[in-house]
Amino acid sequence: MSSVNKVVLAYSGGLDTSVIVKWLQEEYNCEVVTFTADIGQGEEVEPARAKAEALGVKEIYIDDLREEYARDFVFPMFRANTIYEGEYLLGTSIARPLIAKRLIEIANETGADTISHGATGKGNDQVRFELGAYALKPGIKVIAPWREWDLNSRDKLMEYCEKHSIPVEMKRGKKSPFSMDANLLHISYEGGNLEDPWSEAEDDMWRWTVAPEQAPDEACYMNISYEKGDIVAIDGEAMSPATVIEYLNKVAGAHGVGRLDIVENRYVGMKSRGCYETPAGTVMMKAHRAIESITLDREVAHMKDELMPRYAKLIYNGYWWAPERLMLQTAIDQSQDVVNGDVRIKLYKGSVSVVGRKSDDSLFDANIATFDDDGGAYNQADAEGFIKLNALRLRIAANKGRDIL
Known part of the structure; x- marks a missing residue:
């Protein structure tokens, strides 16, 4: 990678990203800006400030993004009834485009030429962060330490911390294996x-x-x-x-x-x-x-259901900022007026x-749907012609002797 002057790092304050701060400073001889997002993870984010300061970071961003996350990312996704592979509600996937957006905004504000993250080279998040970043700022440089360094275990990370005097918070109690x-x-x-x-x-x-x-x-x-x-x-x-x-x-x-x-x-x-x-x-x-x-409307609802798997796949794979997702969102949002x-x-x-x-916008008409006397709202005799017209191609094929059994 060409020379790096200033990097904006997505920073949690944990072991991995604390090591990344020092590693960036050492390997790239660059200034590091940290960005910590509160997107409702349920943990205090303010302690990340003191940890970043202890690592010599001068520009520290800690942002409460909960309302923006819910309003501009989660709610639009749920308008589409989005599920990936029939079950997954995309809770991790939908948070990544917001973090990518804020990384680029901070890079623009601070004059940084590079962003960095702690996602591994095996996962989806590296793709989501970087696709979002490139869509919003095509010339941005990206450093993904897990794809470069050899600190591929907790023991090695701890050794690095000891060597570089990085304080590590040792939590009491049993560590979660997950x-x-x-x-x-x-x-x-x-x-x-x-x-x-x-x-x-x-x-x-x-x-x-x-x-x-x-x-x-x-x-x-x-x-x-x-x-x-x-x-x-x-x-x-x-x-x-x-x-x-x-x-x-x-x-x-x-x-x-x-x-x-x-x-x-x-x-x-x-x-x-x-x-x-x-x-x-x-x-x-x-x-x-x-x-x-x-x-x-029936056909609008069915079309939404047909488009949803493609929309879900775009979010899962990191294409929130892609033109095809934006096009689908426009159609989805228009359908929601009623x-x-x-x-x-x-x-x-x-x-x-x-x-x-x-709903005052309900299309359900009890007078038509009722099993009781509907007073002439629906002529059941009309169904005969409807059925025969829809059966026409089936009858023609059967008359030609096409065996379907």
């Missing part, structure tokens, strides 16, 4: 016994949800209000996007909702087993599909059930 990543939408678990797809996740691994068997015996009902496809209130109380997610995580998690155990196909080519807790997202998905079921109303949800021992939905 690699965990949390934000406002979810918490993920990888590694440990999860690397064996046959091995069941231990119950004490989960942090946000109770086991469904231990959830309350009494069901919880809530009323979720929508405007243009986004949740704006719960049980009549107006809430911001981040507050919606925080509230649903707490309530749904207490009822055992939101656990997931999957093997997914990473963009880099390998299969990976991971466990996720997404209580709020699980409720949001169910409720949004319910309000769309009465407000969207997605207004209320959904009544029931939470019970790990399950989410829709028990009611209503």
Whole structure:
């Protein structure tokens, strides 16, 4: 890589990124700017400031991005009912474009010519960070230490810390065997016994949800209000996007909702087993599909369902800032103009059930759908011609003797 003058590092304050600060200073003889994002991971981010200062960092950014994350990334994704490979609600994937965006903004503000991150060379995050960065600033340089250095174990990282007098916070108690990543939408678990797809996740691994068997015996009902496809209130109380997610995580998690155990196909080519807790997202998905079921035209709803896997794949693979994702988002958002109303949800021992939905924009007509006398609203005799016209090509093929049995 050509000369590097100043690097903006996505910095958590943990072992890996603390080593990266010193390693960048040593290997590239450059100034390091640290950026720590609060996206609802549930840990204090301010201590990262003191750690960065101890490493000689002069420009330190610590940003509360929870509302921007929920409003501009999570909510737009849920308008599309987005699920990757039929199950994954993309809690890690959707956080990465925001971090990439802020890295580039800080690079522009500080005159940095390079960004850096702590993602490994085996995972998806390196792709997501860098695709986002290149889309927003094509000439930016990227340093990914895990693709360059030989510090490929915790022991080697600790040796590096000792050699360079990097303070390491030794946490008391048993260290979790899992690699965990949390934000406002979810918490993920990888590694440990999860690397064996046959091995069941231990119950004490989960942090946000109770086991469904231990959830309350009494069901919880809530009323979720929508405007243009986004949740704006719960049980009549107006809430911001981040507050919606925080509230649903707490309530749904207490009822055992939101656990997931999957093997997914990473963009880099390998299969990976991971466990996720997404209580709020699980409720949001169910409720949004319910309000769309009465407000969207049939063909619009079906087209959204056809486009969704492509949209999900774009987010999973890191193409949030790509023109095709932006094009799809425009279409999705336009469809949401009529997605207004209320959904009544029931939470019970790990399950989410829709028990009611209503909207002033509803296309559901009880006079037509009724099994009772509809007063002439629907002429059932019309169905005969409809069926015969749709059967025409089938009858022609059968008359030609084409065997289908």
